[in-house]
Amino acid sequence: MSEQNHPLKARLRRAERMRQVKAFGLIAPLLGFLLISFVVPIASMMMRAVHDTELSSVWPEVTAAIPSWRDRKALPDEAVFAALAHDIKASHKDRTLSTAARRLNYDLRNGRSLVFSTARALPETAERWTDAVIAANGRWADPETWGAVYRASGPVTGFFLLAALDRNRTATGRIVVAPPDEALFLDVLKRTFVVGLAVTLICLALGYPVAYLLATLPPDRGNLLMILVLLPFWTSLLVRTAAWVVVLQEHGLVNNALIWLGIIEKPMRLIYNQVGVYVAMTHILLPFMILPLYSVMKAIPPTYVRAARSLGAAPATAFLRIYVPQTLPGIGAGGILVFIMAIGYYITPALVGGAGDQLISYFIAYYTSSSVNWGLASALGAVLLAATMILYAVYNRLVGAGGIKLG
Amino acid sequence: MTDSAAPASDVLVRFSGVRKTYDGETLVVKDLNLDIHRGEFLTLLGPSGSGKTTSLMMLAGFEVPTDGEIELAGRSIRNVPPHQRGIGMVFQNYALFPHMTIEENVAFPLMVRGMDRGARSAKAREALSMVKLEDLWRRRPGQLSGGQQQRVALARALVFEPQLVLMDEPLGALDKQLREHMQIEIKHLHQSLGVTVVYVTHDQTEALTMSDRIAVFDDGVIRQLDTPHGLYEEPQNAFVADFIGENNMLAGTVEEMLENGLCRVALADGRHVTARAVNVTAAGQPTRLSMRPEKVHVEDYGPQHVNRLIGTVKETIYHGDHTRLRLAVAGNPEFTVKMRFRPNRPRPEVGERVAVAFAAEDCRALDAPAEDES
Ligand SMILES: Nc1ncnc2c1ncn2[C@@H]1O[C@H](COP(=O)(O)OP(=O)(O)OP(=O)(O)O)[C@@H](O)[C@H]1O
Ligand SMILES: [Mg+2]
Numbered sequence: 044m045s046e047q048n049h050p051l052k053a054r055l056r057r058a059e060r061m062r063q064v065k066a067f068g069l070i071a072p073l074l075g076f077l078l079i080s081f082v083v084p085i086a087s088m089m090m091r092a093v094h095d096t097e098l099s100s101v102w103p104e105v106t107a108a109i110p111s112w113r114d115r116k117a118l119p120d121e122a123v124f125a126a127l128a129h130d131i132k133a134s135h136k137d138r139t140l141s142t143a144a145r146r147l148n149y150d151l152r153n154g155r156s157l158v159f160s161t162a163r164a165l166p167e168t169a170e171r172w173t174d175a176v177i178a179a180n181g182r183w184a185d186p187e188t189w190g191a192v193y194r195a196s197g198p199v200t201g202f203f204l205l206a207a208l209d210r211n212r213t214a215t216g217r218i219v220v221a222p223p224d225e226a227l228f229l230d231v232l233k234r235t236f237v238v239g240l241a242v243t244l245i246c247l248a249l250g251y252p253v254a255y256l257l258a259t260l261p262p263d264r265g266n267l268l269m270i271l272v273l274l275p276f277w278t279s280l281l282v283r284t285a286a287w288v289v290v291l292q293e294h295g296l297v298n299n300a301l302i303w304l305g306i307i308e309k310p311m312r313l314i315y316n317q318v319g320v321y322v323a324m325t326h327i328l329l330p331f332m333i334l335p336l337y338s339v340m341k342a343i344p345p346t347y348v349r350a351a352r353s354l355g356a357a358p359a360t361a362f363l364r365i366y367v368p369q370t371l372p373g374i375g376a377g378g379i380l381v382f383i384m385a386i387g388y389y390i391t392p393a394l395v396g397g398a399g400d401q402l403i404s405y406f407i408a409y410y411t412s413s414s415v416n417w418g419l420a421s422a423l424g425a426v427l428l429a430a431t432m433i434l435y436a437v438y439n440r441l442v443g444a445g446g447i448k449l450g
Numbered sequence: 451m452t453d454s455a456a457p458a459s460d461v462l463v464r465f466s467g468v469r470k471t472y473d474g475e476t477l478v479v480k481d482l483n484l485d486i487h488r489g490e491f492l493t494l495l496g497p498s499g500s501g502k503t504t505s506l507m508m509l510a511g512f513e514v515p516t517d518g519e520i521e522l523a524g525r526s527i528r529n530v531p532p533h534q535r536g537i538g539m540v541f542q543n544y545a546l547f548p549h550m551t552i553e554e555n556v557a558f559p560l561m562v563r564g565m566d567r568g569a570r571s572a573k574a575r576e577a578l579s580m581v582k583l584e585d586l587w588r589r590r591p592g593q594l595s596g597g598q599q600q601r602v603a604l605a606r607a608l609v610f611e612p613q614l615v616l617m618d619e620p621l622g623a624l625d626k627q628l629r630e631h632m633q634i635e636i637k638h639l640h641q642s643l644g645v646t647v648v649y650v651t652h653d654q655t656e657a658l659t660m661s662d663r664i665a666v667f668d669d670g671v672i673r674q675l676d677t678p679h680g681l682y683e684e685p686q687n688a689f690v691a692d693f694i695g696e697n698n699m700l701a702g703t704v705e706e707m708l709e710n711g712l713c714r715v716a717l718a719d720g721r722h723v724t725a726r727a728v729n730v731t732a733a734g735q736p737t738r739l740s741m742r743p744e745k746v747h748v749e750d751y752g753p754q755h756v757n758r759l760i761g762t763v764k765e766t767i768y769h770g771d772h773t774r775l776r777l778a779v780a781g782n783p784e785f786t787v788k789m790r791f792r793p794n795r796p797r798p799e800v801g802e803r804v805a806v807a808f809a810a811e812d813c814r815a816l817d818a819p820a821e822d823e824s
Contacts, residue, residue: 350545352532353510354559355610361533364562368549 085428091421092207095200097146098192101139102130106196112189115215119189124172127183127192128165135162149416150191150202150211157182190214203422228406228423232430235402238320238392239385243332245325246381247374250332254373257333258340272333280327284391287323288314291395319395327391328384332377339373379438383431403427461524462488462614462646463509468518470504470670478504480670482518486648488613491640493649495657496667497693502650505667506616509648511535523613533562538607538615538645542622544599546591552578552602553587559610577609578602580639597628604636608643618650633660654694658682666690687729688816691740698746698785700739701818704730713815715739718781723757725815736818741808743786748775748798750789751807759806761785763798773797779806 099106104126112119134140140162147154161180169175177184194202194212205211209226210218220226253272257265275283290296291313298310313319347369351361389404396402403423410420463486470479479501486492494502507513509520511532520527527535538559546555553574560570578584581601591599600620607615620636621629637660640647651657657664658678665675666689674681674690685691692699702715705722713727715737723739730737747755761777772788775798779785787806789797798804 344543344545346541346543346545347547349510349512349532350539350541351547351558351562352512353535353537353539353616354562354606355533355536356558356562357533358531360562364558365547369547371549 088421088424091417092203092425093199093201093422095195095197095202095418097197097418098143098195099197101134101137101142102127105130105192109189109193109196112193115186115190115193118173118184118186121171121173123189124176124183128169128172128176131158131162131165146195147191149206149419150194151188154191157188186214200418203418204425206419207422207426228403228426231401231403231406232426234400235386235404235427236430236434238317238324238400238402239382242321242324242328242385243378243382245321246329246332247378249325250329250336250377251370251374254333254336254340257337258343259345269337272330275327275330280390283327284323284394287319287326287395291319291322314395315397315400317396317400319397320392320400323391323395324385324388328381331380331384335376335380336370336373339370339376343369375438379435382434386427386431460487461485462522463648464519464521465505465509466519466521468505468508468515468520470501470508470513470516477516478670479508479515482670482672484665484672484675486646489644489646490662491637491647491649491660493651493657493661493664494667495651495654495664495693498652500667501670502652502667503618506618506648506650510537510539510616536610536612536614538610538612540600540603540607540615540617540620542619544591544603546599546602546606548591550590551587552583552589552591552594555591555602556587556606556609559606563610574605574609577605580608581605581635596624597632600624600632601635604639608639608645612645614646614648616648616650619652620649621651621656629656636660658694666693668693684728685740685814685816688738688740688819691738691814691816696743696786698741698743698779698782700741700780700782700785702737702739702815704733704735704737704815706733707731712810715815717759721759721780723759723813724810725757725813726811728814729817730815737815738818740814740816741812743774744788745812746785746787746806746808748777748787748789748804748806750792750795751805754809755807756810757808757813761787761804761806763800763802763804765800766797768797775804777804777806
């Protein structure tokens with residue numbers, strides 16, 4: 044049997060190849076666009092997450108000399124100290140010292156003041172630069188300080204990626220957990236995924252019945268309902284989010300109504316906390332759950348449930364065993380869509396969330412625009428991307444194993 | 451089931467006075483009275499929109515009768531939900547569950563009845579071998595041909611041994627050859643399992659070959675309920691005569707009621723014909739005479755063929771064992787006759803005038819449909 048199959052398979056492959064070439068021709072323009080607008084930016088972001096030339100651009104000598112430092116438990120030798128002293132003086136003159144100070148400050152507590160105070164105290168000439176530098180600032184006698192210089196010497200670094208995962212490297216290269224007062228991003232990442240998952244589940248719970256109704260209603264009334272579902276798309280995201288501020292604030296519609304009805308006495312805190320984030324994000328992302336569900340449900344003829352009923356299934360059994368499994372592609376598509384949009388959401392949590400409710404995108408934006416730490420911003424982005432891809436792979440595994448295909 | 455049972459308990463399904471409207475204005479089923487016997491193969495036959503599916507859906511429980519009562523095994527099923535009626539059903543588009551394998555599909559009725567995994571798997575395989583598909587149990591419905599899917603649907607509807615199976619145009623999507631093959635297979639299954647089948651189709655050949663009895667539907671009414679033979683040989687009204695098989699119709703007026711259920715009818719061209727009075731009761735009534743093409747004789751008739759008319763040949767079509775003649779007879783330009791092959795007999799030429807003869811018994815005087823009265 045297998046002997047006969049081989050020429051057949053080869054022929055099938057040849058026939059398929061023709062089709063694939065044509066198909067490729069059809070997607071080529073989009074592919075080109077995606078390459079420029081999507082793949083290149085993401086690749087450059089990934090590059091920035093591991094690319095580190097800030098220090099080497101202003102302190103070329105010490106960053107070139109420090110790889111000779113072998114015994115990380117002891118101090119580097121005189122040549123490295125001399126290179127540092129030379130670099131500090133040169134950059135002090137060129138007014139680029141602040142660049143070096145900022146880069147070291149990422150990694151060293153008070154790194155900025157260390158750099159500036161050393162520059163101020165350093166003599167013009169010295170017999171032994173080791174003594175002169177340590178005299179200028181005692182922290183240079185600590186190998187950990189040199190570890191920070193070593194880690195910043197570039198051009199490739201794992202520093203930002205580790206920092207994005209709340210990890211540090213010691214001078215000897217060991218990876219350690221950051222002290223609790225510096226650890227931040229793992230919590231943010233966890234919060235981002237928890238909020239994303241919760242919003243996805245709320246959207247599913249609210250959207251599924253609506254999509255079901257939409258798909259089973261007669262067309263005229265179904266269209267009306269569909270317009271209501273799509274209505275939010277006609278107003279700007281910012282306006283809708285701002286509207287939630289109006290509705291949910293301390294003396295907003297909801298609180299006033301509840302007080303007027305006598306259900307509560309004092310206004311509840313509905314905004315600038317988790318509640319506000321969940322409400323606003325669910326509202327904004329709901330259509331992205333309803334639409335894929337609707338399109339899948341619309342394609343399921345009612346005969347399936349009828350057949351199940353006639354074969355002896357109670358209404359609930361027929362719904363759960365026959366209808367719901369057929370909507371899984373919709374649940375998957377809607378769920379992935381909402382989840383991925385939720386974990387990348389920026390404006391809504393920024394406007395209606397409290398300080399402790401910010402998601403990872405907030406920090407990415409912060410490090411790109413406010414503190415200009417592109418390395419850390421890119422590393423956070425890369426971690427988010429990696430986590431999303433892992434989750435998607437897990438999802439694909441689970442749903443793929445169930446044998447659900449869209450075609 | 452037992453021979454000694456009284457006729458009443460022989461009735462499995464009884465529709466009495468059932469009416470149905472969807473919009474509150476038009477009745478799509480009007481006063482349906484129908485007894486379906488245990489073990490019989492009953493077909494609902496009729497043109498599109500005549501209410502066949504609606505009647506079937508009321509029996510299955512997916513539509514509620516507006517009026518009247520449906521009994522299953524002597525009990526009203528007004529308040530019995532579909533899944534408790536124990537009725538197997540086969541749909542036109544098969545409705546196999548796409549996310550389940552063939553075996554899971556067939557085992558589904560057993561699963562919802564709480565049968566354990568091993569037993570239901572064995573039973574499902576058994577049902578699949580009954581429709582000769584035991585090797586395909588692992589596949590999914592999308593990987594089967596239409597005919598195979600149809601058989602799976604059949605196995606699924608039969609696997610839980612229902613007393614009644616409903617089929618709504620189950621062969622409608624198949625090509626002619628496969629359809630004829632499946633007709634025979636379904637008929638064999640019906641005979642070997644002894645299950646009661648209610649079958650819906652608008653294909654009269656299918657109805658005639660498969661059924662024990664046929665209910666001819668028209669516009670929400672049963673026009674005739676009879677065996678295939680009865681329907682074909684003795685149509686009770688013009689609709690049935692026209693719908694089942696080929697028929698020649700001649701319009702006329704009853705002139706006189708005769709003895710032995712016969713009557714004399716005057717045709718449009720003034721000639722007279724003696725016919726069996728089926729749907730006419732008095733002189734002066736308009737009527738339609740119906741004659742089967744194979745019961746009309748051309749140039750070759752005996753003394754029993756008392757009715758003699760003249761026809762003009764319009765067309766001859768050679769069919770091997772017989773020749774079809776299209777004639778113009780008494781104002782009907784589409785009068786068809788089947789002339790059986792005889793050696794040495796010349797075929798009539800187009801334009802030739804021929805004698806047309808038939809027996810009084812083979813000419814049925816039926817009601818004149820409304821559009822004929824003018
Ligand atoms: N769900 C419905 N709502 C409103 N009208 C309906 C509905 N189902 C059927 N009808 C109408 O009822 C009439 C009878 O329909 P039904 O489906 O019973 O016909 P049918 O005999 O099965 O025809 P076909 O051979 O085309 O399947 C038709 O005029 C149809 O338009
Ligand atoms: Mg129908």
